[in-house]
Amino acid sequence: MSKINLTICMGSSCFARGNNDNLELLEKYIEENNLQDKIELAGARCSNQCSDGPHIFINEKKYDNIDFEKIKQLISEHLKNN
Numbered sequence: 001m002s003k004i005n006l007t008i009c010m011g012s013s014c015f016a017r018g019n020n021d022n023l024e025l026l027e028k029y030i031e032e033n034n035l036q037d038k039i040e041l042a043g044a045r046c047s048n049q050c051s052d053g054p055h056i057f058i059n060e061k062k063y064d065n066i067d068f069e070k071i072k073q074l075i076s077e078h079l080k081n082n
Contacts, residue, residue, distance in 0.1 A: 003040045004078045006071075007057040011046025014053035018067060022054065025068045029075075038079065 008019055008026070023043075030039055047055055052064040058074055 003038060005040050005059050007042045007044045009047055009055040010043040013050035014055055017054045019054040022068050022071060026071060
């Protein structure tokens, strides 16, 4: 099984729009569910599409207006498909 590459936008707009909370919750979620071997978490600079933020990328596909519940749903879908 290949790892899920999850990149969270750390630009100031995305961070202020929710990625600050998403990052904290995501780090806890990965640890609590022992997903360190299945998810590679990284940060990225601004993607210059601030009006659609906050953004994350999963395996290089961009997801807009993301919240933590949506992130958990996307992780679950990707884990099932791997």
